[in-house]
Amino acid sequence: MSFSSRLTRQPIAYDPDAGADAALAFGDLAPEVRGVIAGAAGCSPYLKGLMGREADWLRAALAAEPDGVLNGELDPLGDVALADLPGALRRAKRRIALYAALADLGGVWPLERVTGALTALADRAVDLSLKRLVAEEIRRGKLPGQQPEDAATAGGMVALAMGKMGAGELNYSSDIDLICLFDETRYSGSDAQEARAAFIRVTRKMSAILSDITGDGYVFRSDLRLRPDASVTPVCISMAAAEQYYESVGRTWERAAYIKARPCGGDLEAGGRFLRTLTPFVWRRHLDFAAIQDAHDMRLRIRDHKGLAGPVVIADHDMKLGIGGIREIEFFTQTRQLIAGGRDPDLRDRTTVGGLVALAAKGWIPADVADELSGLYRQHREVEHRLQMVNDAQTHRMPATAEGIDRIARFCGSGDTAAFRAVLKGRLMRVAELTESFFAPGEAADGPELTPQMAGIVDGWRSYPALRSDRARQIFKRVRPQILARLMRAASPDEALTAFDGFLSGLPAGVQLFSLFDANPSLIELIVDIAGTAPELARHLSRNSAVLDAVIGGSFFAPWPGVAGLVQGLTAQVATVEDYEKKLDLTRAWMKEWHFRIGVHHLRGLTDAFEAGKSYAELAEAVVVALWPVVVAEFARKHGPQPGRGAAVLGMGSLGAGRLNAGSDLDLIVIYDADGIESSEGPRPLATRAYFARLTQALVTALTAPMPNGRLYEVDMRLRPSGRQGPVATSWAAFRSYQETEAWTWEHLALTRARMLTGNHDLGAEIKAFRRALLADKGKGATVRGDVADMRARLLAHRPGGGWEAKAGPGRIMDIELAAQTCALIAGDPARRVEAQLRAGARAGVIRRAEEETLLGAYRLLWRVQAAGRLLSVPVPDPDGMGEGARSFVLRECGAETAEALGARILALTVAADGVIDAVMSDQAGRG
Structure with a gap:
């Protein structure tokens, strides 16, 4: 399409005579094109002057296809020598400025095309000037070690386009903001100082080529003041010096400036690497309100x-x-x-x-x-x-x-x-x-009236670390009335205020969090809800307040992603950092956010205890699955790849069964198959047994080591063959032999909940098949019930249970889980969850249907009590010792009106469950 066919609007000549005079010179063009020329010239003396100076070129350009005009001016510049470059660039600037103005005024180009054309000229001018000048420094022998071909990458020098140039949005008469850097790794010792001096000269000469006003005009006014500490640093500095500056004293406005930064001239690849190193400075991981x-x-x-x-x-x-x-x-x-x-x-x-x-x-x-x-x-x-x-x-x-x-x-x-x-x-x-x-959020209204005791607590806040800076106090002043108003609406305001006080006292700093509250009032309600219900969780939150980012990060209330989605998300996060320790710490921050999400959904009734238990287990599985290849790769870097088929990681206990609570640790075992290979091949090779033992320990350390973002999980590996006395990693042959000939009945019970999480899939498939066959075989043993009865008696002797205790004691969770595992073992069934194992027992005649329902009824209530208690950070909920909010949460979870009613219900169900389990364990002949 031609220029004239794209016209959608016209300016009106402010000076009609000047407009008519300019249009007269282009009488051979279409009337609508002459109208744009007249309007432009009649409003702008500058454009009228350009039309006169570039009349022949403009006539041809207006007759050409608009999208080809820009390249028609930019492409020939690549063949221009340094001596002729200033004049050639000024001619290109006149023509592109004139054409872009008419295309803008006539609606031929949208805004983005106009600003893009101006930016393309700026990019070309910077790149050519910089490379031509560096080539001259190389010719003069002023850049140590550089050859003529190194001019193609400007000897490691790069110009970063900032501001509107960086965004491709240059305005019509714009400065160009540049930061000039050089890659100091291409030079060493005294060479680096000599190179630095050369690059400073290049920068100054480039600025003169672009900015000096001559008879041909100028190209672009260049501004170099956005560089680090511009008042004391030279116009070109090393990338290392710039990186050190931003990491130590970089400010918010400089972070904002780097949103638009991009390499525009010289060594673009080195410039890209530099910008990637600044990613943590510009883009903070935590929401930066x-x-x-x-x-x-x-x-x-x-x-x-x-x-x-x-x-x-x-x-x-x-x-x-x-x-x-x-x-x-x-x-x-x-x-x-x-x-x-x-x-x-x-x-x-x-x-x-x-x-x-x-x-x-x-x-x-x-x-x-x-x-x-x-x-x-x-x-x-x-x-x-x-x-x-x-x-x-x-x-x-x-x-x-x-x-x-x-x-x-x-x-x-x-x-x-x-x-x-x-x-x-x-x-x-x-x-x-x-x-x-x-x-500029408005000033906060006055808060509610407080009792003297409450006022005393609030007055003490000013001494807390989070409120020591003027800035923190200024922001908190705006949010405090909302906080207090919500605290006063809690079930027990005194308890809620005391719990919030514990939260606030534990905050190491306040600006970020208070800014978060200021911009997202719903978070205040959430914090008050947590403080009023789960004081221990609130205190924990004060030390891990970054997890609140997840609440407003866009996916907090989205559907649960499942294991595959979680693994994909964590793997992508871990891939963003190179350092192994940083990968582990980033995993901790990521896990805490998802863990917090599960807890908040449970606390607020968006999910129930069973869905929360499944989510906690899937989160833990995802962490193990995503971290395993990270650990393996780091270990292989030192000691070579895994010998043979490698290892498989199995989840045992509650993790294997797919149901954890907020405070669960992880039961794991590692099985490997070296396939006859005696040692690894790597920089520091290890014998096979030592290799997998140390690899397993590396996994445990990755999960348990304290780091800036805390731990991931506690890990228990006592369910491996021979328990604490056995090696931490077991060979596939030894595992089979042990389970077939040496393992105790309790170890076969533990195997009923074993599940492969990650590792070699072929080995995992063999372990799965072996498990099924072994359970079917070992469950037929005549001593199974007697062995379990003896073990149960020893457990109950040390854990009598009572009250709201959900886990230990007759007819309580551990007792019911033991019965369920016994059902699965005797039935030879691969089921792992309590419900499925009891169902398998009923099908096989190990228990009656009514007994299955009795055990399930007790288990479901007890799991709700335990899950609530662990979320509240109370191992054994005590109705008399916990706050009103926490007690209300447990009662709501269990569908009970009063603490007395819940206690009576727990007692009745556990007594009934205890009776069923007694009967099952003593019935050596079966219960068909």
């Missing part, structure tokens, strides 16, 4: 410094920095990206409109707000372009005079200045309306 306050403070400082506060008046209004301006939309977008982009790479879009779209897609802002702000952003940018096109001035201010505003109105195609003013003011006010409340 404190960035809101930083952005708000920055906005206010800019307004005060520029004198931009006060009511919106169109005359002299700053379209970039003023109220409702472009920067408001950019800050709104970038701040939200900083908040959540560390957890979600999809939010790391460099462009403003792209960032808004991504934020809406992930639910961080409403889609209609994203659409409206995108439209307002484009309209603001078009007005900004008209302001700059008048005289090629780097300005964002509306004219201060009525005549000047008339000119801009005509430039925007409006013949009614009053209407133009009204529409523009409406847009500015709408931007302010959509963004201001996000940055």
Whole structure:
């Protein structure tokens, strides 16, 4: 399509005579094209001058296909020598600026195409200047060790495009913000200092090529002040120095600047590596709501410094920095990206409109707000372009005079200045309306009245570590009334306040968390709910408050992903870091978030105890499955790959049965098959037995070692052959032999719940088949019931049970699980869960159907009591010793009206279950 066929609008000449004069020179063009030329020239002396200077070129360009014009100017620049480059770049700038302006004014190109064309020119100018200048330094022997071919990568120097250039959004008369760095790893010793001096010269000369005003004009004003500590550092520094600066003293505004950063000239690959090293600095893993306050403070400082506060008046209004301006939309977008982009790479879009779209897609802002702000952003940018096109001035201010505003109105195609003013003011006010409340939440109302005792507790908060900074106190002042109001609505306000006090006292710092509360009031309700119900959980939460990120991270209330989804998510997270220790610590943070999710869903009645138990088990399985290859790879790096077929990791006990509670440890065993190979092959080879023993210990350490984010799980490996005395990893042959000839009945009972989690699948399939056959064979033994009865008697002698005790004692969980395993063993059935094992026992005549229901009834109630107690961090719930909120939670879980009623029900069911188990264990002849 031609230029003329794409026209959708026209400017109106503010100076009709100037417009007519310019159009006359292009009398051979279509009338609608001459109309755009007349409107542009009649509003902009700068564009009128360019038309006269480039008339022949412009006539040909307007007749050509629009999408080919840009490359037609950029491509030939690659053949230009250094001496001729300044003039060639200035000619390209004149032509592209002229064509882009007419394409913009006529609606031939959308905003993104206009800004993209200007950015493409800037990229080309920076890259060619930098490489030509480095080539000259190499020719002069000023870059040690570099050959002529190294000019293709600029000897390791790179220019990072920042700001609007980095985003591909350069405005019409824009500075280009650059940070120049060099890869110091290409140089050593004194060579690095010599190279540094050369790169400083290159940077200065490049800036002169781009910025100096000559008879041919200029290319781009270049600004190098975004580099680290610009007041004291040279214009080009090493990547190592820059990385050290950002890691130690980098500020929020610098993080925001790097959202848009990209390599634009020189060694692009080295530039990409550098930006990847800054990922932890720019994109914090935890939701960073404190960035809101930083952005708000920055906005206010800019307004005060520029004198931009006060009511919106169109005359002299700053379209970039003023109220409702472009920067408001950019800050709104970038701040939200900083908040959540560390957890979600999809939010790391460099462009403003792209960032808004991504934020809406992930639910961080409403889609209609994203659409409206995108439209307002484009309209603001078009007005900004008209302001700059008048005289090629780097300005964002509306004219201060009525005549000047008339000119801009005509430039925007409006013949009614009053209407133009009204529409523009409406847009500015709408931007302010959509963004201001996000940055500047209102002052909090006064909180509820407190008793003297409560007031004493609240007064003590000011001494806590979380409230020692002025900034933390300022934010907390806004959220405190909401916190207190919700505490007063708890079942027992005194208990809830005391528990919240414990939570607050344990916080090491407060800015991030209080900012989180400020932006998400629903979290206050959640914390108060936890404090009022589970004080111990609240205290634990104060030491692990980062898990609250998960609540607002987008998936907290999504459907449970299951083992496959969890493994996929954790594997992707772990792949983002290289260091082994960091992988382990990241896994801990990830697990805690999901663990917290399960607990909150259970606490709030979104899931029941049985669904929570399944989720805890699936989470633990996912951790083991995802970490195993990480551990194996790290171990193989030192000692070589696993000999033979390698190992299989089995879950035993409750993990094998697929039901854990909030405080469960993991029962694991490791079985390996070296397939006759005696040692590993690696940098430090190990004998096979030692290899798998140490690999197993490495897995245990990966799960249990304390790190900055705590532990994952406690691990129990006593269910392996020979218990504590046996090797921590067992060979496949030894495992088969032991189970067939040496194992006790209790070890066969334990095997009824064994399940492969990860490792060699062929070996796992053999273990599965062997388990089925072994259970079928060993369950026929004449001594099974007697062995179990003896073992049960010893267990009950030490654990008499009573009250709300759910786990130990006659007819309680361990007793019922023992009976269920006995049913599965005698029936020779591979079932693992209590319910399925009892069902198998009933089918095989080990127990009667009525007895199955008796045991199930007791088990279901006791599991609810135990799961609730473990969530509340109370191993044995005591109705008289726990708070009102916690007691209410247990009663709700169990469907009981009073503590007395629940106690009576537990007693009745456990007595009945105890009787059934006694009968089953003593019935040597079967119960058909």
